[in-house]
Amino acid sequence: xxxxxxxxxxxxxxxxxxxxxxxxxxxxxxxxxxxxxxxxxxxxxxxxxxxxxxxxxxxxxxxxxxxxxxxxxxxxxxxxxxxxxxxxxxxxxxxxxxxxxxxxxxxxxxxxxxxxxxxxxxxxxxxxxxxxxxxxxxxxxxxxxxxxxxxxxxxxxxxxxxxxxxxxxxxxxxxxxxxxxxxxxxxxxxxxxxxxxxxxxxxxxxxxxxxxxxxxxxxxxxxxxxxxxxxxxxxxxxxxxxxxxxxxxxxxxxxxxxxxx
Amino acid sequence: xxxxxxxxxxxxxxxxxxxxxxxxxxxxxxxxxxxxxxxxxxxxxxxxxxxxxxxxxxxxxxxxxxxxxxxxxxxxxxxxxxxxxxxxxxxxxxxxxxxxxxxxxxxxxxxxxxxxxxxxxxxxxxxxxxxxxxxxxxxxxxxxxxxxxxxxxxxxxxxxxxxxxxxxxxxxxxxxxxxxxxxxxxxxxxxxxxxxxxxxxxxxxxxxxxxxxxxxxxxxxxxxxxxxxxxxxxxxxxxxxxxxxxxxxxxxxxxxxxxxxxxxxxxxxxxxxxxxxxxxxxxxxxxxxxxxxxxxxxxxxxxxxxxxxxxxxxxxxxxxxxxxxxxxxxxxxxxxxxxxxxxxxxxxxxxxxxxxxxxxxxxxxxxxxxxxxxxxxxxxxxxxxxxxxxxxxxxxxxxxxxxxxxxxxxxxxxx
Numbered sequence: 001x002x003x004x005x006x007x008x009x010x011x012x013x014x015x016x017x018x019x020x021x022x023x024x025x026x027x028x029x030x031x032x033x034x035x036x037x038x039x040x041x042x043x044x045x046x047x048x049x050x051x052x053x054x055x056x057x058x059x060x061x062x063x064x065x066x067x068x069x070x071x072x073x074x075x076x077x078x079x080x081x082x083x084x085x086x087x088x089x090x091x092x093x094x095x096x097x098x099x100x101x102x103x104x105x106x107x108x109x110x111x112x113x114x115x116x117x118x119x120x121x122x123x124x125x126x127x128x129x130x131x132x133x134x135x136x137x138x139x140x141x142x143x144x145x146x147x148x149x150x151x152x153x154x155x156x157x158x159x160x161x162x163x164x165x166x167x168x169x170x171x172x173x174x175x176x177x178x179x180x181x182x183x184x185x186x187x188x189x190x191x192x193x194x195x196x197x198x199x200x201x202x203x204x205x206x207x208x209x210x211x212x213x214x215x216x217x218x219x220x221x222x223x224x225x226x227x228x229x230x231x232x233x234x235x236x237x238x239x240x241x242x243x244x245x246x247x248x249x250x251x252x253x254x255x256x257x258x259x260x261x
Numbered sequence: 262x263x264x265x266x267x268x269x270x271x272x273x274x275x276x277x278x279x280x281x282x283x284x285x286x287x288x289x290x291x292x293x294x295x296x297x298x299x300x301x302x303x304x305x306x307x308x309x310x311x312x313x314x315x316x317x318x319x320x321x322x323x324x325x326x327x328x329x330x331x332x333x334x335x336x337x338x339x340x341x342x343x344x345x346x347x348x349x350x351x352x353x354x355x356x357x358x359x360x361x362x363x364x365x366x367x368x369x370x371x372x373x374x375x376x377x378x379x380x381x382x383x384x385x386x387x388x389x390x391x392x393x394x395x396x397x398x399x400x401x402x403x404x405x406x407x408x409x410x411x412x413x414x415x416x417x418x419x420x421x422x423x424x425x426x427x428x429x430x431x432x433x434x435x436x437x438x439x440x441x442x443x444x445x446x447x448x449x450x451x452x453x454x455x456x457x458x459x460x461x462x463x464x465x466x467x468x469x470x471x472x473x474x475x476x477x478x479x480x481x482x483x484x485x486x487x488x489x490x491x492x493x494x495x496x497x498x499x500x501x502x503x504x505x506x507x508x509x510x511x512x513x514x515x516x517x518x519x520x521x522x523x524x525x526x527x528x529x530x531x532x533x534x535x536x537x538x539x540x541x542x543x544x545x546x547x548x549x550x551x552x553x554x555x556x557x558x559x560x561x562x563x564x565x566x567x568x569x570x571x572x573x574x575x576x577x578x579x580x581x582x583x584x585x586x587x588x589x590x591x592x593x594x595x596x597x598x599x600x601x602x603x604x605x606x607x608x609x610x611x612x613x614x615x616x617x618x619x620x621x622x623x624x625x626x627x628x629x630x631x632x633x634x635x636x637x638x639x640x641x642x643x644x645x646x647x648x649x650x651x652x653x654x655x656x657x658x659x660x661x662x663x664x665x666x667x668x669x670x671x672x673x674x675x676x
Contacts, residue, residue, distance in 0.1 A: 012457075013405065013406050013407045013457070013460060013462070014405055014407055015405055016398075016404060016405045021456065021571075021605050022601075022604035022605045025604075025605075026604075029632060042459055042460060042467070044460040044465050045460075045464075045465030045466075048465065048466070048467065059405070064405050064407075064408070126597075127597060128596075128597040145597035145598065194601075195597065195598070195601050196601060196604035196605070199604045199632070226624070226627045226628040226631045226632075227628040227632070229624050229627075229628070230624040230625045230627070230628040233624045233625075234624075234625070237594070
């Protein structure tokens with residue numbers, strides 16, 4: 001018998017679209033392939049908040065994070081997450097559920113505090129991102145894109161969600177020199193990576209579904225040939241273009257900073 | 262061009278802008294259509310009012326279809342081209358300043374306006390009509406849909422008393438944002454993309470949609486009765502208005518053409534142009550910027566569509582389904598987001614149907630279309646993609662770079 005899951009997309013009108021909307025549909029598709037019935041719905045005001053197994057909150061912020069924090073704070077999201085519901089928070093969504101976020105003027109604001117993260121302003125970084133495979137999460141190399149001007153500092157020893165082969169990621173100094181991206185803390189997955197991330201990377205959809213259903217063991221292998229081929233091609237393109245897109249980093253630092261300005 | 266009646270500061274602003282525009286052209290930095298206007302605005306923020314003068318303007322805004330409808334409006338309101346228009350698509354305040362300052366004589370203006378610049382442009386041009394086509398989210402902007410709608414609502418409330426807001430009442434977001442306009446005319450323009458309008462912008466309740474209408478169970482808003490309505494008419498389309506029916510022929514495929522035509526007729530009517538005359542003028546528009554005229558390719562006739570967001574793709578899918586035409590999808594690399602919008606489009610409407618795919622991002626298009634159950638075939642180029650379908654008219658749905666490449670390629674061939 002197939003199990004039923006509810007996926008709720010939170011406050012999409014309050015964020016700037018960044019193709020994250022297709023993530024819910026990706027969970028439906030991958031769920032069907034895993035014998036899970038996934039129902040999706042949208043919440044755009046506090047009193048239509050529902051008990052769901054997975055919450056998606058995404059988009060880019062650009063000044064709208066305060067409103068998003070307020071909207072989320074007026075729901076039972078924190079209680080649901082404490083009960084183990086999965087929260088997949090992208091970019092502005094991650095800012096909103098962080099402990100603290102510092103805006104461009106240097107003012108500190110409280111987030112929802114669902115992940116041990118503080119967000120600081122940094123220089124702008126945009127482009128395609130390639131992650132390193134992660135056997136501990138059963139993930140191959142994934143692809144997404146980043147478009148933010150933020151430094152995402154994890155606290156309390158929280159682990160990043162990904163380590164990047166290509167991309168700027170959290171802009172933190174990691175002890176092992178790796179480029180960290182996002183955060184994984186309890187049932188919250190936070191990332192800066194946009195795109196229909198779960199559609200482009202079905203294995204990441206699997207991870208969300210596994211956490212939502214409390215599944216411990218790895219899923220049986222399920223190939224998705226055409227999606228995989230598109231990803232392989234894009235990763236190859238990105239590797240080819242990576243050195244060129246990063247020519248600024250070879251300039252003296254003050255000059256590079258001015259060019260970015 | 263400066264005018265002796267301009268205030269001194271505006272003249273200085275325009276002279277600076279003109280010089281910068283020429284410099285930009287001379288240096289090969291572009292058409293100079295933005296930099297000139299931008300500098301002129303620096304020197305005199307009121308310069309738009311000076312170059313707008315007392316001509317009668319129609320502004321056209323919305324997420325999709327602005328260029329097309331602006332061209333139709335320009336045709337509808339004037340027979341001889343005595344209308345200034347920002348035909349290059351430079352649709353922010355600076356581009357509009359440049360367009361208006363390049364022609365100080367024409368008594369009419371049809372201006373395409375970027376959604377988030379509506380307020381300053383409306384303040385500067387004091388339009389006779391504002392056409393609002395639709396509203397959906399885009400990826401490239403640092404602005405949420407919610408703040409765009411609030412901006413529109415403020416702008417609508419401040420429109421001149423004699424300005425007619427011509428709004429798509431099928432779009433609940435547009436309908437809400439322009440409730441505050443002093444004068445409002447409704448066009449039934451269809452809504453292909455409900456994805457961003459599921460929730461009532463006024464009260465946050467999930468709306469009820471029927472095939473051609475909507476209502477909100479929370480605040481009891483519902484679709485206003487349209488004053489202009491597109492209806493099927495034999496093998497084509499007509500617009501119903503004030504008890505009369507006007508046949509309309511537009512080369513744009515599917516419902517998009519007649520809907521754009523209906524907006525143009527409503528705008529012409531607001532400016533006092535006879536509706537039948539306007540319909541004839543609109544029907545005489547053969548093409549807009551190489552976008553709609555079909556190209557002859559062997560035994561096929563290719564109609565190109567350029568899509569940049571889920572709502573655009575949804576509309577293209579609707580054209581394919583409603584006209585029962587076969588589809589070629591052409592997508593080229595365009596940065597990380599080149600095919601992302603397609604993941605959100607309702608391709609399930611094409612499940613089981615054959616779709617031919619070509620272009621530098623074929624692998625992505627195949628992945629997307631197969632996820633939605635289409636019967637996908639790959640082709641190395643447009644010609645062979647077309648040959649995967651029976652002879653006749655084919656819809657070629659392109660992302661931006663593929664559209665540029667293919668229309669350039671086809672223009673070199675026969676038309």
